[in-house]
Amino acid sequence: MNSNTLIAKDIQAGYGQKNILQSVNIHIPENKISVILGSNGSGKSTMLKTFCRLMTPTAGLITLDGTPLSQIKSKDIAKSIGLLPQTSIAPEGIKVAELVSRGRYPHRQFMTGLNKDDYKAIEEAMEAMKITELADRSIDELSGGQRQRVFIALALAQETDILFLDEPTTYLDIAYQIEILDLLKELNKKRGTTIVMVLHDINLSTKYADYLFAMKDGTLIKQGTPSEIITEDTIRKIYGIDSVIIRDPISDSPFVIPVSAHDNYLS
Amino acid sequence: MNSKKTQLAYIIGISILILALFISITYGVKSVGLSDVIDAFIDSNSTDYNVNIVQARIPRSVFGLIAGAALSISGLLMQSITKNPIADPSILGVNTGASLFIVIGITFFNLQSKLSYIGVSFIGAIITALFVYKLASAGYGGPTPIKLAIAGAATSTALSSFVSLIVMPNSSVMTTYRFWQIGSIGGTSFDDIKLVLPFILIGIILSILLSNNLDTILLSEDTATALGLNVNRTKAIAAFSGVLLCATVTALAGPISFVGLMVPHIIRMVLCSNHLHLICLSGIYGASILLISDVLGRILGRPGELETGIMTAIIGGPIFIIIIRKAKVQSL
Numbered sequence: 001m002n003s004n005t006l007i008a009k010d011i012q013a014g015y016g017q018k019n020i021l022q023s024v025n026i027h028i029p030e031n032k033i034s035v036i037l038g039s040n041g042s043g044k045s046t047m048l049k050t051f052c053r054l055m056t057p058t059a060g061l062i063t064l065d066g067t068p069l070s071q072i073k074s075k076d077i078a079k080s081i082g083l084l085p086q087t088s089i090a091p092e093g094i095k096v097a098e099l100v101s102r103g104r105y106p107h108r109q110f111m112t113g114l115n116k117d118d119y120k121a122i123e124e125a126m127e128a129m130k131i132t133e134l135a136d137r138s139i140d141e142l143s144g145g146q147r148q149r150v151f152i153a154l155a156l157a158q159e160t161d162i163l164f165l166d167e168p169t170t171y172l173d174i175a176y177q178i179e180i181l182d183l184l185k186e187l188n189k190k191r192g193t194t195i196v197m198v199l200h201d202i203n204l205s206t207k208y209a210d211y212l213f214a215m216k217d218g219t220l221i222k223q224g225t226p227s228e229i230i231t232e233d234t235i236r237k238i239y240g241i242d243s244v245i246i247r248d249p250i251s252d253s254p255f256v257i258p259v260s261a262h263d264n265y266l267s
Numbered sequence: 268m269n270s271k272k273t274q275l276a277y278i279i280g281i282s283i284l285i286l287a288l289f290i291s292i293t294y295g296v297k298s299v300g301l302s303d304v305i306d307a308f309i310d311s312n313s314t315d316y317n318v319n320i321v322q323a324r325i326p327r328s329v330f331g332l333i334a335g336a337a338l339s340i341s342g343l344l345m346q347s348i349t350k351n352p353i354a355d356p357s358i359l360g361v362n363t364g365a366s367l368f369i370v371i372g373i374t375f376f377n378l379q380s381k382l383s384y385i386g387v388s389f390i391g392a393i394i395t396a397l398f399v400y401k402l403a404s405a406g407y408g409g410p411t412p413i414k415l416a417i418a419g420a421a422t423s424t425a426l427s428s429f430v431s432l433i434v435m436p437n438s439s440v441m442t443t444y445r446f447w448q449i450g451s452i453g454g455t456s457f458d459d460i461k462l463v464l465p466f467i468l469i470g471i472i473l474s475i476l477l478s479n480n481l482d483t484i485l486l487s488e489d490t491a492t493a494l495g496l497n498v499n500r501t502k503a504i505a506a507f508s509g510v511l512l513c514a515t516v517t518a519l520a521g522p523i524s525f526v527g528l529m530v531p532h533i534i535r536m537v538l539c540s541n542h543l544h545l546i547c548l549s550g551i552y553g554a555s556i557l558l559i560s561d562v563l564g565r566i567l568g569r570p571g572e573l574e575t576g577i578m579t580a581i582i583g584g585p586i587f588i589i590i591i592r593k594a595k596v597q598s599l
Contacts, residue, residue, distance in 0.1 A: 105495065
């Protein structure tokens, strides 16, 4: 269980000729929840994709416990790094338990069925996402929040020490958002899973993250704990908006109130 | 996850297949009884008329079984790699591509051996498959079911007009081609079976070996990659197997349509998505459907017979319409 040190050195990546990431250096904090913040097109999704090898860096190196990702077999990486992509799809009519079992792919031997370890991992993943009672339901019958929990369970069944999530709460209402983030927090506390997320909601990010990465135009402009880096100045740098930062009365984390042009507010 | 439903599907499938095989051997312009079938197996040198009929029909039935299984699995593979419920060798125009190359081979290169038919058929099929997929991928949204169907239909029409162009002025080619083109499993011999069997086995074994990968590929491409699957390699091997299966059958029997579309689709609908079972069950039910179509062709076409390809189209056409209406969901 030591495979969880993920470091990116001077990585560049992009689509075609266009470089989106400009020489980014990141050390993913082990056993912590990190959130990558940034405006649309800042490169946060590209960074996440590069870590999950959906994109190959055009320059630089990503290492897992000191070994470059390019030198590790794809299935072995998949035993250490899991991903919930922005959009997940499932075969029509598939049962929840069967869908979650697909997460066992990297652990399965050629041409064999599921073994005891597989069933145990599937069960635990469903328990962690509180979907055990949905096991025999068809995925098509589920609500958006339930579906997302099933897809996270699929990634959990993969039993990785590191889990990336690309906007796991998009399209979900606030109740589901809190539910999912709470479950992820619990996972992080119980198993020590390193979690890295892209989130759009700054205030949920500061509430749940131990560590924040702020991106702008393909570079990392700031990193640190929410209290360290969330300032009016940082918010202006990332999103180009004025804001007022107050303290969340419950968690004491920074709470960002954006200033609207109609607010007649002078900062 | 072996459910009762799956077991039941195997039991019913195998029973239907045995029944279909039996009817296919006994029923025809001249029907024979069970005793004749048994005699045919006991005494292979018998001179009894009925026993000889049975012996003559066995290769046809065995070939029908192989062809049905191969076409059905081929359709399944194409549906899974394109994530498209209406992918199928005939709809994607792959059959027509194979036909065109065979006709060119016969007319201009004087090809005669059936092995060479299989060769050119495979080349034609794979070129067409790639072309149609590329064509349908152009524009927004990638290869959606409707775009694939249109690209396949357009390509198929274009290619078959080339076929007509070559065949029409050539009366000798025309005669051979006419029967072949409709799709018939009649007139196959044990030698033909020996010839196709290795290719079919390669296709089926490859697809069974891929079954875990195919399960994974039905998730989003990002998820599959994150799970450590080599998506492109899996697609390439599956496409190779799918095209090999349909091209081999097409080379000998002509284009038989719709088997590859309806069988896997219905099994998927009823039983869901474990590929190991999907492949085996598609094979079993595909073989049954083809044999039953062949028998129906003999019943409806009396005193002669209707070609198998016509029967599968009569049965498959309406099912295709149902599927395409449902396909608005756009996912497997």
